[in-house]
Amino acid sequence: MRRAVKLRVASSSAMHKVFLIVTCLLSVAKETHHIPVCCIPTRRVITCSMKQFVDTSEHLWTVKTTKPGNISCQYDQRRLISDNFIIYNTTFFHGRQRYSIRLRGDFDPREPKRMLVSTLGRATQYDLRVKNSSIGFRPHSRCNRHFRRAAGHGRCIYSSECQRLIILGN
Incomplete structure (x- = not known):
């Protein structure tokens, strides 16, 4: 099943919030001002909440980012999940050195498409x-297009x- 997620960090005065938003179909996005949540398989669209997307034992890979710096191979891994929040590690490589940071994401009860992560x-x-x-699949072209519209250029x-790096690093 083909699924993609977009991460957005929005600035606030005290702490900055990270909004994890599942990448969506542009046709639905044009009809509303909200970014709908879609899990994009190879043949049909399945709509799911952020909690459903992140509630997996699979690694969630960051394919593209606007984050500055020279990192590679970033992935998230669930540690604990409840109805209200998730505890997960985000792991990345800088050269051959592996770094891992534990984060807490709070699910927004008013907006199931979002997860707020303090940074x-x-x-x-x-x-x-x-x-x-x-x-193994390329992200859906509509996901890439939505990413470009929201973020501009990413790498x-x-x-x-x-x-191979995560096998060697674990």
């Missing part, structure tokens, strides 16, 4: 994410080398 960074950041089981940080 200390100031910049807005967008990520396009894909489940490990779908990483690819995933390559086939990433699968």
Whole structure:
């Protein structure tokens, strides 16, 4: 099943919030001002909440990002999930060095398409994410188009080398 996620970090005065939003179909996005949640398989669209998307034992790979720096092979891995929040690790490589940060994401009860993640960074950041089981496929063209419209330019940080690095790094 082909699934992709977009990560958006929005600035706030005290802490900055990360909005994980499942990448969507543009036709639906044009009809509303909200970004709908779609899990995009190879043949048909399945709509799901953010909680449904992140509630997996699979790695969630960041395929594209606007995050500055020289990182690669970033993925998220669920540690604990409840009705209201998720605890997960985001892991990435800088060269051959592996780094992992534990984060808490709070599901927005008013907007099931969002998850708020506290960060200390100031910049807005967008990520396009894909489940490990779908990483062999390219993200759907509508997902890439939506990413470009929302984020402008991003850079690819995933390559086939990433699968080997996480095996060596674990």
